[in-house]
Structure formats: C-alpha cells, structure tokens
Amino acid sequence: MKSTTSYPKEKIKILLLEGVHASGVDLFKKSGYSDIEQLSVALSENELLKKIHDVHILGIRSKTKLTAKVLSKAEKLLTVGCFCIGTNQVDMNTATEMGIAVFNSPFSNTRSVAELVIAETIMLMRKIFEKSTAAHKGDWLKDSKNCFEVRGKTLGIIGYGHIGSQVSVLAESLGLRVIYYDIEPKMPLGNAQAAKDLDELLSQSDIVTLHVPGGATTKNMMNADRIGKMKKGAVLINLSRGDVIDTLALKKAIEEKHLGGVGVDVFPDEPESKDQKFSSPLQNLPNTILTPHVGGSTMEAQENIGVDCATKLISFVDTGSSVGSFSVPSLSLPVQHDAHRLLHIHKNVPGVLGEINGILSKMNVNILGQYLKTNEKIGYVVLDIDKETSSGVIDELKKVKNTIRVRSLY
Numbered sequence: 001m002k003s004t005t006s007y008p009k010e011k012i013k014i015l016l017l018e019g020v021h022a023s024g025v026d027l028f029k030k031s032g033y034s035d036i037e038q039l040s041v042a043l044s045e046n047e048l049l050k051k052i053h054d055v056h057i058l059g060i061r062s063k064t065k066l067t068a069k070v071l072s073k074a075e076k077l078l079t080v081g082c083f084c085i086g087t088n089q090v091d092m093n094t095a096t097e098m099g100i101a102v103f104n105s106p107f108s109n110t111r112s113v114a115e116l117v118i119a120e121t122i123m124l125m126r127k128i129f130e131k132s133t134a135a136h137k138g139d140w141l142k143d144s145k146n147c148f149e150v151r152g153k154t155l156g157i158i159g160y161g162h163i164g165s166q167v168s169v170l171a172e173s174l175g176l177r178v179i180y181y182d183i184e185p186k187m188p189l190g191n192a193q194a195a196k197d198l199d200e201l202l203s204q205s206d207i208v209t210l211h212v213p214g215g216a217t218t219k220n221m222m223n224a225d226r227i228g229k230m231k232k233g234a235v236l237i238n239l240s241r242g243d244v245i246d247t248l249a250l251k252k253a254i255e256e257k258h259l260g261g262v263g264v265d266v267f268p269d270e271p272e273s274k275d276q277k278f279s280s281p282l283q284n285l286p287n288t289i290l291t292p293h294v295g296g297s298t299m300e301a302q303e304n305i306g307v308d309c310a311t312k313l314i315s316f317v318d319t320g321s322s323v324g325s326f327s328v329p330s331l332s333l334p335v336q337h338d339a340h341r342l343l344h345i346h347k348n349v350p351g352v353l354g355e356i357n358g359i360l361s362k363m364n365v366n367i368l369g370q371y372l373k374t375n376e377k378i379g380y381v382v383l384d385i386d387k388e389t390s391s392g393v394i395d396e397l398k399k400v401k402n403t404i405r406v407r408s409l410y
Contacts, residue, residue, distance in 0.1 A: 010035065011035070013035045014033055014035060014056065014058075015037050015051060015052075016037070017042055017043060018083075019038075021303055021306030024083065028310055031318070042063035043064060045067055045069065049070060052071075053073055053075055057079055057080075058079075058080045059080075061082070063089075065089050066089060067091055068093075068094040071094045072094070077100050079100060079103065080095065082102065083105060083309045084305065085106050088215075090326075092326060095327045097378070099345035099378060101328040102326045103313060104309065105305040107162050112295065112297070112300065113295040114167045116295050118167065120237050121155070121235065123289065124207075124260070125207070125261070129289055146233070148206075151175035152176075153206040153207065154176070154177045154179060154205050155177070156209070157179070157209055158209070159211035160182040160186040161182070163211045167209060167211070179200075180193075180194060181194070181197065181198050202226060202229040203231065207236075208236050214241035219243050220243065220246045221244050222238075224253075227249055234260060238265065239266065242268045245264075251285065254288060261289075263289040264289070264291070265292075265294060278292065319333055319335070320333055320409055331371050336368060339368045339387060340385050341382065342382070342383040343409065344381040344397055344403065345379070345380055346381070346403050348374045348375065348379045352381075360393070365389050
C-alpha cells in the first residue's frame with residue numbers, strides 16, 4: 001500500500017458558504033488544503049444540487065439547508081461543518097446513513113450570547129430603548145417610573161447548559177439572585193439554585209431567559225399558560241430558538257401589560273438575506289428589543305467558531321477522529337506511526353466486524369490497532385495495520401456486506 005492518503009489534499013475540494021470566518025480558511029490553508037471556494041451567501045437547494053457533487057468538505061452556517069435531496073447527490077462528501085451552534089439545518093438521518101460526519105461549534109460563542117443577555121436584562125429593566133427612541137424623536141422621557149436596578153432581583157435561567165451557566169456567573173457578579181431549571185440535573189455555579197420545577201422558576205423570577213435547543217420538546221414551551229405564570233411586570237428574554245415561544249401569546253402579554261419587557265433575538269421566520277423584509281407580530285410593542293439573530297455575532301465569536309469547526313473537519317479528514325460528530329460515532333484516535341490507517345463505515349447490523357476480521361485474518365494482515373464505535377444506525381471501525389499489507393485489502397473491505405464507505409488515510 002502507498003503511504004499517501006486515498007484523498008491527497010490538493011485534490012480535496014472545500015466549499016465554504018455564508019462568509020465563514022477567515023480564521024477557518026487560514027487553518028485549512030496551513031494544513032495543506034488549497035482547493036477552497038468561498039461564498040458570502042447561503043445557497044438554495046437548486047444551487048447546492050449543482051455544486052455539491054464534487055465537494056469533499058462543506059462548511060455552512062445557519063441559513064444553508066442540507067436536505068436529503070442535496071445530500072443524496074453529494075457522492076464525494078466526507079464531512080460537513082456547521083460553523084455555528086446548531087445542526088438542525090442538516091438532515092441528520094440522511095447524513096448518518098451516508099456516513100457523512102457532521103460537526104458544529106457549540107461553545108465558541110457562549111460568552112457573546114451571555115453578554116447580550118446581561119445587556120438586555122439591564123436595558124429592559126431600565127426601559128432604555130424606549131427612552132432612546134423618544135430622545136431621537138425629540139421627546140425627553142426623564143422618568144424613573146417602573147425602572148429598576150438589577151441588583152437584588154431574581155434571574156430565572158431555563159436551560160443551564162454552556163450559555164445558561166455562563167449567564168449565571170455574569171449575573172451573580174451584578175448582584176442578581178440566580179435560579180435555574182433544566183430537564184437534566186446540573187451542578188450549580190456560584191450561588192445559583194435549581195428550581196424544583198418550571199412553574200416555581202416562572203413564579204419567582206423578575207427576569208426569565210431561555211437557553212434551550214429547538215425541536216418538538218421545546219416548541220412553544222413558553223405558551224400563554226406559562227407566560228401567564230410569570231410575575232406581573234417580569235421581563236422575558238429569548239436568544240435560543242425562534243419557535244420556543246408562542247409569539248402571539250407573547251404579544252398579548254405585552255399589550256395587556258402582564259410582562260414589563262421582552263428581548264427577542266430569534267424568530268420562527270427569519271429573512272434569508274438582508275434584502276428580504278423582516279416582519280414580526282412583536283414589532284412596535286412597548287419596551288421590546290428585537291435583534292436580527294446576533295447573539296453570537298461578535299468578531300471574537302466568529303473567529304473562535306472558525307478555528308474550532310475547521311479543526312474538527314481537518315482532524316476527521318486527516319486522522320479519522322470523529323470527536324464531536326453528530327452522525328458518525330465519536331472516536332478519539334491516537335497517532336499510530338509506521339502503519340496504514342483504514343476507515344470503515346457500515347450499517348450497524350450483526351456480523352460486520354466479524355466479517356472484517358475474517359478478511360484481515362485470511363489475508364494475514366497484522367493489526368496494530370483496532371477501534372470501534374456504533375450508534376443506532378451505523379458503525380465506525382478504524383484499523384491501523386502493518387505497512388507491509390497488500391493494497392488489495394481495501395478492495396476486499398469494500399465487499400463487506402452493509403459497507404457504506406471505506407477510506408485509506410495513510
């Protein structure tokens with residue numbers, strides 16, 4: 001077998017969409033990749049269908065939708081990097097069945113989102129945006145009515161993950177009392193306390209901030225009933241997903257003055273580009289901050305995301321490491337010198353590993369290392385074998401029943 005990889009870097013085509021930060025592009029170049037196409041916009045399904053057939057590495061953000069139809073045409077696609085927090089824009093079932101490794105960057109913009117939550121907390125409690133808008137119009141709203149310090153108030157955090165816990169730390173430094181609710185037990189940071197249930201959190205909090213994933217379990221979780229359980233005059237902030245709040249119920253709560261203020265950064269329907277008009281029932285409501293999905297949009301966050309996500313993509317293509325993948329089972333792999341590394345992705349059915357080992361034994365292959373991880377759909381086997389092995393082993397492994405793809409790294 002040759003010592004070069006089955007996919008020489010100069011032949012690997014990389015497509016990066018939606019203005020992926022230069023930090024990620026630079027990392028690809030420093031790692032030896034040269035065939036890189038960069039676009040500042042998302043592509044439609046039809047546009048992707050024209051481009052995807054010869055792409056090996058695809059980088060996207062939140063606007064590009066990788067449907068089953070698109071992925072089915074991605075014959076050479078090895079891996080997808082979502083240069084953002086979520087992966088819901090990818091048809092994960094199809095990606096998994098095809099053995100395409102999907103990565104994201106869930107932690108790199110944590111600080112940016114957390115800082116915006118704190119900023120909006122203060123602005124809403126002081127009604128700053130209303131007063132600023134009035135001042136721009138020439139009105140002088142110098143009034144302390146219903147304007148409060150955040151010190152001594154209770155902040156309720158729904159979802160105590162990486163962002164929620166970071167908000168918790170920042171909030172305490174301002175003198176806020178912090179309570180949180182999560183569906184999984186979480187160790188509190190600082191003096192934060194877990195609420196016994198969601199109703200307790202809602203009834204006690206002066207400010208409620210949402211940090212939950214999207215999906216069926218959280219869709220409209222803040223409905224009319226739950227919003228009604230919040231304290232009168234409380235503030236609600238959502239920088240998580242656009243469909244976790246019933247927008248019309250939220251609008252009614254503001255209009256009826258049950259809530260004292262709202263900060264929303266994510267919406268059920270968002271423009272695909274700056275050229276499209278934005279519309280929401282929440283527009284022109286009192287003490288309501290609307291921002292265009294910019295929670296993680298800082299220079300620092302985008303740079304960190306670029307490095308983090310590109311590192312994972314490069315590691316998978318160069319070494320086979322799948323740590324952080326949502327589709328290919330996660331394997332952290334040691335560096336193996338003086339060996340060939342083979343990757344075998346297959347349907348997770350009984351007998352595949354036995355067939356692989358049978359082939360290797362029959363061909364008298366000396367195995368220096370073997371690693372296996374499975375999920376409910378596929379299995380991922382990494383084989384480090386003796387350099388003297390015949391190149392025919394690749395062809396034999398491709399013949400194994402239920403094989404999805406086989407690749408030789410080095």
